[in-house]
Amino acid sequence: MIVEEYELQQQDGQEQMVKKQRCIRTIHAEQNLLLFTDRIHREGSTVYVTDQPCWTCANMLANSGIKEIVYHRAYMKDSEKVGRLMKQKGLLFRCLEHYAPPPQTVMDIQA
Secondary structure, three states: OEEEEEEEEEEOOEEEEEEEEEEOOOOOHHHHHHHOOOHHHHOOOEEEEEEOOOHHHHHHHHOOOOOEEEEEEOOOOOHHHHHHHHHHHOOEEEEOOOOOOOHHHOOOOOO
């Protein structure tokens, strides 16, 4: 997706509006799920995600027809308000206890 922005710049003592373009290459997995599935297929389903959804994704999921979100790690920035939203919307919202990803899937980012 190409996003166009305009910026006021000084050139030769005069102000000009200069068009800038930037490419947005990523979206959250939850947003990708909602883009590529139909609501009829999501109704009553359970979504499994690695990290607790952010506030934006939580709002999207809460209105998408799913009934449960299961996550591995909390996202501390939005954790409390996302939990309140899920309770308000009547969605099951739980953390997988005692889960560890298979060793061959864990990346060593220190290397």
